[in-house]
Amino acid sequence: MNVVLGLDGLDALVGVLREEGHVVIGPVLRDDAITLAELSSAADLPSGWGVETGPGHYRVREREDAAVFGHSAGPQSWKRFLHPPRRTLVSSDSTGFHAARDDTPDYAFLGVRPCDLAAIAKLRQIVASKLPFVVAAQCTEPGEVCFCTSMGCGPGAGDGYDIALTERLDADGHRFLATPGTEAGAAVLDRLPGRVATKQDVALAEQDVATAARRMGRALPEVDLRDLLAANRDSAHWEAVAQRCLTCGNCTMVCPTCFCVSVEDTTDLDGNAERAERWASCFEIDFSHLHGGAVRTSGAARYRQWMTHKLGTWHDQFGTSGCVGCGRCIAWCPAGIDITEEAAALSQTTEHGGERR
Amino acid sequence: MTWVPTPYRVATRTVETHDSATLALRPVAESLPAFRPGQFAMLYAHGVGEVPISVSAIPGDGTLVHTVRSVGAVSRALHDAAPGTVIGVRGPFGTAWRLDDVEDLLVVAGGIGLAPLRPVLAHPSKRTVFIAGARTPQDLLYTAELSHLSGVDTVLTVDHGDHDWNGRIGFVTEPLASIPLDPDRTTALLCGPEPMMRFCARTLLGRGVPAERIQVSLERNMQCGIGLCGHCQLGPLLLCRSGPVVGYPVAEPLLLTREL
Amino acid sequence: MTTPMTGLDTLPLFTNLSHTQRAAVAGVSRIETYEAGTRLFDEGGLADQCWVVQTGCVTVDTVVPQRGRVAVQSIGPGELLGWSWLVPPYRWHFGATVVSPTRAVVVDTAALRQLAGEDPALGYQLSLVLLEALLNRLQATRIRLLDLYRNPS
Numbered sequence: 001m002n003v004v005l006g007l008d009g010l011d012a013l014v015g016v017l018r019e020e021g022h023v024v025i026g027p028v029l030r031d032d033a034i035t036l037a038e039l040s041s042a043a044d045l046p047s048g049w050g051v052e053t054g055p056g057h058y059r060v061r062e063r064e065d066a067a068v069f070g071h072s073a074g075p076q077s078w079k080r081f082l083h084p085p086r087r088t089l090v091s092s093d094s095t096g097f098h099a100a101r102d103d104t105p106d107y108a109f110l111g112v113r114p115c116d117l118a119a120i121a122k123l124r125q126i127v128a129s130k131l132p133f134v135v136a137a138q139c140t141e142p143g144e145v146c147f148c149t150s151m152g153c154g155p156g157a158g159d160g161y162d163i164a165l166t167e168r169l170d171a172d173g174h175r176f177l178a179t180p181g182t183e184a185g186a187a188v189l190d191r192l193p194g195r196v197a198t199k200q201d202v203a204l205a206e207q208d209v210a211t212a213a214r215r216m217g218r219a220l221p222e223v224d225l226r227d228l229l230a231a232n233r234d235s236a237h238w239e240a241v242a243q244r245c246l247t248c249g250n251c252t253m254v255c256p257t258c259f260c261v262s263v264e265d266t267t268d269l270d271g272n273a274e275r276a277e278r279w280a281s282c283f284e285i286d287f288s289h290l291h292g293g294a295v296r297t298s299g300a301a302r303y304r305q306w307m308t309h310k311l312g313t314w315h316d317q318f319g320t321s322g323c324v325g326c327g328r329c330i331a332w333c334p335a336g337i338d339i340t341e342e343a344a345a346l347s348q349t350t351e352h353g354g355e356r357r
Numbered sequence: 358m359t360w361v362p363t364p365y366r367v368a369t370r371t372v373e374t375h376d377s378a379t380l381a382l383r384p385v386a387e388s389l390p391a392f393r394p395g396q397f398a399m400l401y402a403h404g405v406g407e408v409p410i411s412v413s414a415i416p417g418d419g420t421l422v423h424t425v426r427s428v429g430a431v432s433r434a435l436h437d438a439a440p441g442t443v444i445g446v447r448g449p450f451g452t453a454w455r456l457d458d459v460e461d462l463l464v465v466a467g468g469i470g471l472a473p474l475r476p477v478l479a480h481p482s483k484r485t486v487f488i489a490g491a492r493t494p495q496d497l498l499y500t501a502e503l504s505h506l507s508g509v510d511t512v513l514t515v516d517h518g519d520h521d522w523n524g525r526i527g528f529v530t531e532p533l534a535s536i537p538l539d540p541d542r543t544t545a546l547l548c549g550p551e552p553m554m555r556f557c558a559r560t561l562l563g564r565g566v567p568a569e570r571i572q573v574s575l576e577r578n579m580q581c582g583i584g585l586c587g588h589c590q591l592g593p594l595l596l597c598r599s600g601p602v603v604g605y606p607v608a609e610p611l612l613l614t615r616e617l
Numbered sequence: 618m619t620t621p622m623t624g625l626d627t628l629p630l631f632t633n634l635s636h637t638q639r640a641a642v643a644g645v646s647r648i649e650t651y652e653a654g655t656r657l658f659d660e661g662g663l664a665d666q667c668w669v670v671q672t673g674c675v676t677v678d679t680v681v682p683q684r685g686r687v688a689v690q691s692i693g694p695g696e697l698l699g700w701s702w703l704v705p706p707y708r709w710h711f712g713a714t715v716v717s718p719t720r721a722v723v724v725d726t727a728a729l730r731q732l733a734g735e736d737p738a739l740g741y742q743l744s745l746v747l748l749e750a751l752l753n754r755l756q757a758t759r760i761r762l763l764d765l766y767r768n769p770s
Contacts, residue, residue: 427768467766492767516764525674531753535629535693535694
């Protein structure tokens, strides 16, 4: 049953989730950015803060209203909780090998935007972490670098949430339409102060999401991207991107689905050793190291690897695209390289664009 | 638990060449499932790291046999491992040589690429032709064993001979171009440096062997062995699970793309 | 002794020659067997024949000061030995020694050249045969230049 929550209901939601033993993570304003951190109450949410994004550009801005979910994707994603930047895998000592204890908290994610909801599903194909309780926040205000509609990942929430919220501020007040996605979600909603949603509440939410879909800042070309990239391994365009790309790896770090890791070994003076994984980037030279040297040394090859994997070969490996259209890679690229523009450029220079071979 | 190695102990260490040694590993307690020819294990040298190494023999008694060439810190530590040393092992990983419905078998190996092919030679199917290349006579692996393979036509060739070498001097493509073979019955298994496999495959195509019956063993950086770390990507493939053994029709366009 | 046709029919080298053309080549060839250690020719000698090895192995060598006679290439079953008869000054650039008991088809190259001159169709096919063998040798030699099997560390 859909219910409508006020700010008190939202606060109660945080309270109930904490009571149930979850570590509740949600968006907060920190260091001039909307980041993700533990919430002790709904008051921690970035009320009245929005963001302004563009290629190589991200600024928080004060909103004219008090919306708490009125911001698009920030520099962090839920990846850092499901797939931590560093994680011990195994230790070894004189008695043998020992699996690292999984001390992942029982998370509840609050304010998961639909693009990130899709990203969590993609990440869970690779990273076997505990399933968090997910409170999605449907997107009614996409950012300038957003293109989730192109990827089929938003602005409405797809599968995978326990509760989906749609925020609205108007003459009737600041409220959230709450839709349960699971029995667990419905059970939580039952414990919150709110009222039963009317047809009008639901219609308004649907309308807000539909409007958002038409306000995407960007779009990917409407071609089969997997074919486009497979047909363009030898394109001269990669060299053109490499002229701008710094191979810094920012795009891979901020991407909510980039999952690659490198394994590192450390030892102590007692002879104990530990193996840990850390986030890696296909832009690192060592990433493709083979005895004798790296396979992908040029920037062109490394950018091609990243974009081709994200939009093309991810399908071969996981049956889906690796991109959700959150736009983080565009905003956090110091050179302002825009994956949608690069895809469009490739599409314009290829005869395979638009058609399956 | 897939990251946790199973402890094995070095039972014997056989020096093969100046930079390669074969380790026979026995399980300390639990043992891993059986490996098939062409598959690999992740071998962990305590505190140094882990590398993918193919099985170079399958004795069938649970012993794991790996030939390790010292080319970096981890492989050096493994290569140097004395009997008694505990090695961490994960596996079996990857695809095996496809040997179903094989009529005539053609095995072409270059350098350390012979190691993953040795288990195939130990149990030759029908007619087997085996060509191996190495840098010098001293770099040839398993020489004592290879000269006595029964039922196998063997050609060993080196890049640089010496005064004691009475075998062949040249690249493996030369005997490959001139040995008698029936292209309609031949299944070819190639393992060695990428350019070597490309040239061999092209020579075979020229002789009428269909691409579908050429298999190559490919190599990329591998860290997890289970498709989670991303390092071993080659185009659409994650080589740790779609490889190392790949059919040539799939491999060819990937091998012809620079820095893929 | 002329070459029995079966000797040429089984060689991949001559696959593209017609039966008649193979017979013509056989007509100017003979079969020889050699003991290990037999010296077939020396650098600088007159190049007037070539060999197609059927079984065994011959190495091609040259003399390098301080290193003596250095073998640079071997010729095995199905492969062609000797090219210098094709181009002036018709002198061997390398020497050749039999390293294991060898049976080979020995071709009288003056006679072969005459056959090719009289029958351009045969000449053309022979050129292709020689070119293919030469190309294989050239490409293999180029790959050896890469030193692919060196230890990268």
